[in-house]
Amino acid sequence: MGDLRVAVLLSGGGTTLANLLNVRDRGGLMADIDLVVSSRASARGLAIAEDAGIKTEVVEATKYTISAREGEVIRDWPAMSRDLDRILLGGKYDLICMAGFLCRYLFSPELKGRIINIHPSLIPMFCGQGMYGHRVHEAVVEAGVKVTGCTVHLADLEYDTGPIILQRCCPVYSDDDPDDVAARVFREECAAYPAAINLIAQGHVHLTTDRRTYVDGDRYIERFSNDVD
């Protein structure tokens, strides 16, 4: 089996993309990143992709706006999803990695099982619509939990509900603010996403009939941070 052909979807700064490229450059990723699609033309993630010589596409979310009043924006996700489908099905990618992609992607059934996402909490805690980015870590601190982490999961048509592939944990300390938690979780994400991609590349991730995954050899997968900070 060769390396996976991967497309990355993003909407913002591209820190997750930058991490995947770093791991790839060190020889640690069983995947080539062949395309980056952004939902914002101004996303810094596009510049990272271009600097790395990766083909980019923009599917500008604002162009699909149906209405925007009183701060609530409604977009035509089905129309945007059809345009994403066209790009992604055309490229014959083995795997599509969401990396801070903030749009609802109602993808074609043909892509089922080939789209993964990373979420900066231990799903099913601190996830779902509106719970992304810094808000997650604010909620973690507010709730007073003593551990948090990140989750790589197969995407379905909802937010953060697809079958889980890998989770990694880290501590939450009593004097943490949300930025501290964000930084610590991001270190876990940097380990978890490449590890999950490599498990998929090796054929170790199997979707069971009941919406769970079976991961071969998962007794040997590190799930806990050894970081001290």
Next chain:
Amino acid sequence: MGDLRVAVLLSGGGTTLANLLNVRDRGGLMADIDLVVSSRASARGLAIAEDAGIKTEVVEATKYTISAREGEVIRDWPAMSRDLDRILLGGKYDLICMAGFLCRYLFSPELKGRIINIHPSLIPMFCGQGMYGHRVHEAVVEAGVKVTGCTVHLADLEYDTGPIILQRCCPVYSDDDPDDVAARVFREECAAYPAAINLIAQGHVHLTTDRRTYVDGDRYIERFSNDVD
């Protein structure tokens, strides 16, 4: 500061009590267990207490039954709670440890901050009314999460919602059944409950105004299993 005077509340087999006694016997617990209260006269936990020479009381939950029809039992928790209060306030215990206590204890304000509970999941996941014992681990397997753990928290008047003191994690493996998860989590509980009691005994646990705890030195508290099975 001397050892804490502790009362343990239980309803069943007393495995958590047995663990606390084991740790105490090895010199690892900064607490004396002076009383065990059971909500069932037939609880095996009472026999464990008696074998260890600990005073026991029974506050039989079935005596507080208001109605029982179509499988739904309604009990007079306020009345039962008053009887528990009488016992626990009379004994001047420093700490009350719930250990598989399945009744709703609407304790006196005088006991606030002195009652702790252990729950076999990472709160706020897989907790709340009706989510106890084996049901927790069934839900964990059903959800397909890859990590779980246990939580020691200060009790409030709801189920599993009080401020968290300590959480410990362990893996969930793809081939686990709920019994496997229960056994692995129980090993974490055996570490977490004594650790939390000792933190309290040393004055390291502070309730912050906003329903969270501040735990001194929590960078040095182990939160992850090193077990391999």
